[in-house]
Amino acid sequence: MSDRIHFCISCSLLLFMVGLVVAPSSSQSPSPEPPRQNYTSLQTRQTVQQFLDEESEQTALVSLSGGLPENNNQDIKHYIPLNVVPQITAGKTEQQFPVSAPKPKNQVPKQNWSSSRAVRQKLEQTVETANDLIYQTENSFSRGLLPLVDYNLALNLAYDTKIKAAEIQNQNHVKLQLLNEKRNLIQKAVEQLQAFNQPAAQGWYGDLVHARLLLAQNDYEIAGVSNNRDRQQAALGQVTRLANEYHSVREVEFRVGEAGIDEYRRASRAVNIARQEQNRFSKVKDETSLMNYAEDLRQIETAVEWFSSNGAGLGRADLVDLSKAHLNYVEGRYSQNQNRESESRKFFADSLQQAKAAWELRIDQYYPRGTANLHDITTSWILWNASGSALSELKSSQSANIKQSLTEGLDRMVNTADQITDRRGRLAGDISMVHCLKNSEFLVELQNVQKK
Template structure:
C-alpha cells in the first residue's frame, strides 16, 4: 500500500469517527425545539377559547383588561384568571351561594360585576284617579299652548301675555312629569318651549315696518325671553358653562330692553306696565348674576334700586289718577301699590326684618285683592275689564299670599279660602262664555291651568 492510499484510508476513518461522535447531539435538539414550539401557541390558544366562551355564554369578567402584547406579568394574570374560571358569573343567572373555601375578596369582586345590571328604582305608584287627573292637566296645558300660539301669531295676544301663558302651561307639564317620575321631564318641556320662543322671535323680525310702534322693544323682549329659557335649560342640566353664556346674554339684552322702554315711555309709546316689566328684567338679571357669582351681598342694593323705580311708577300712577286719566283707574292704582309693597317686603326680608317684611307682604296682598275685587264686581260686568285682566290681578294676589305664608307666624287660612273662592268664580265665568273667538279661548284655558296648578301643588305635597 502506497502513501496516497494510506492517507485516504486514514481520512475516511477519521470522518467516520467524528460522525459517530456527533450523532447523539443532533438527536437531542429536535425534542427541545418541539417543546418550545408547543409552548408558544398555548397561551394565545387559551385566550381565544376563553374569549369565545365569554361571548357565547354571556360571561362578565371582574376586571376587563384590553388585549396587550404578551409580557411575563400579563401572562401570569391571564393564566390565573383562566384557572379561576368558576369566579365568572353569567349576568342573567342568579349566583349560587359561595363555597366555604372561597376568599371573601373574590366574593366581593364577583358581586360587583353585576352592578351594571341594576335598574333604576320605580317611580311612586299613582292611583288611577290621580292618573286621570294628570292626563287632564296635561291636556289643558297643551290646549293653552296651542291656543296662545295661534292667538299670538294672529296678533291677538301681546308678547307679555303670550309669555305668561307659556310659563303657566309648561310649568304644569313639568309638574305632571315630576309627579309621574319621568326622567328629564323639565329639560324636555323647556326644550319644547324654546322652539316656540324661537318662532316668536322670527315672527317679530318680520314686523320691521315704519308704522310698527314698540316693535324694537318687543323684539328685544322676545330675545330676552329666549335667553332666560336657555338659562333655565342650562340650570336644569347643571351646565355651568352654558349658564354663564346665557346669563351674559340676559344682562346685555335686559339693559337694551330697559333703555328702549324708557325712551318709549318718554314719547308715549310704552305704558307704565311695560316700563315696570323692563325694570324688573334688570332686577332679575342682577339677582341671577349675584347668585351665579356667589355675591349675594349685592342683592340688597339691587332690591333698593328696583324699589326706588317702583316708587317712581307709583307716583306717576297716582298723578294720573288725580287728573282723572284712564291709566290712573282704581284697579291700576291698587296693582301698582301691590307691586311696590311686594318689592319692599323682599327688601326687608333681605335685611332680616321679619316684622316689617310681613307687614309689606300683607299690604301687597290686600291691594292685589282689592284690585281683583273691583275688576270682578265693577269693571268686568261693565265690559271695561277683560278676563285676562281678572286673571293677572288674581296671580298678583296669589304671589303676595304665597310670600306672606312663608313667615312662621302667619297661620291664618282665610286668605287661602278667599283665593280659592275667587278662582272658582272665574271658572264659573268661563263656563258661561259661549263665544270663544279671538283670544278668548286662550284666556279661558289660562284660568283652567291656574286651577290645575293649585291641584298639582296638592298632589306634589302628597308625593313628598
C-alpha cells in the first residue's frame, strides 16, 4: 500500500518538473483583443421613409435607364423589385420585355368577337321575348281576358320581330314557316269564336267576321311570299269580301251603340287596306279608297268632339287628340301620294304632336289614376311612332329630335312596365309587348348597320 502511494507521488513530481521546463520563462499576460469596428449598415441607419424613397429611386433607375456602368454598380446598392428582372450583359443592365405570341392569320380580333357574341345574345333575348308575348297573349285570349284586336296586334308584333331577327341572321327561309305558325293561331281563334256561338252577345258576330278577315289576310301574305299568284288572287278576293262585311256589321253596331269608335275606325281601315291591295295587285292607281277612309275618320272626329262638348266619357281629351291624329296621318299619306310634300309634312307634324299629347295624357294623368292601362299607353305610342317615322321619311330637319323623343318615351314605358308586380290576367302580355317594341328598335338599328 505504501509502495503505491510512493509511486503516485513520484509521478506527480515528474509531471510538475516537465511542465516547468516546457512553459515560457516569462509570464506574459495575453494582449487584449482589439475592438471591432462598429460598421452600421445603410439599411439600419435609415428610417422607414428614407428606405421607401431609396426604393422608389432605384426602381426608376432600373426600369427607365438603359443600363448603368459596372463601376457604379459596385458603389450603389440597387433595390430590384421582383417584377423587374434585369439582364446583365457585358457590364450593362437591360430591361427584359415580354415577348407576345404571334396571332394566327385567320383569328378574329377579340373585340369584334365579343361584340358579335353580344349581338347574338341580344337576338336570342329578342326572340325569347317575342315567344313570351305569343304564349301569354294566346293564353289570355283563350280565357276571354284579351279582345281579338289586341291579340292580333300582339301576334303581328311578335312574328314581325322574329322574322326581322331571322333576316338579320341570314335565315330568310324561316319566314314562311313563321307565317304559317301565325296562321295556325288565327285559325284557332276563329274556331274558338265559332264554338262560342252566342249571337246575342255584344260584338260577337263582328269579332267572328274580323277573325275570318285576319285569316284571309294572312293567307294572302303567305301566297305572296310563296310567289303563288293564283292563291294570292283567291285570298285577296276573300279579303275584299270579308272587309266589306266587317265594315257593314261594325257600322250597324256603331249606330246602335254596340260598337265603339275604335271598332268602327278599324273596320273602315280594313276596307281601305283591301282596296289598296286590290289596286296594287291589279297595278291600278286609285286614291278613292284613301279619300273614303279619310271621310270616315272625319266623321269619327266630329262625333268625338260632340261627345267632348257634352261631357261624355267617349269625348275624353286623349280620345279627341287620337281622333285628330288618325285623320291627319291619313291625310298626310294622301298628300304624299299626290306628291304634295309640303302638305304631307304639315299633316304628319300635326299628327305627331296630337298623338304625343294623347300619350302624355295617358301616362302622366290617366294611368296613375287607374283610368288608362299599359296597353292604352302602348297603342298611343304606336301611332306617335308611325307619325314620326312618316315625317322622318320626308327628310325633315327634326328627324334626330323626333327619334330621341320617341326613344325617351319608349324607355319610360319600359320603366313603367317593369314596376308592375302583379302580372295576372293580361298584364304579362302587355308588359312583354312593351319589351318587344324596345327590341324592335334594336333590330332596326342592326338592319341599318347591315345596309351600310
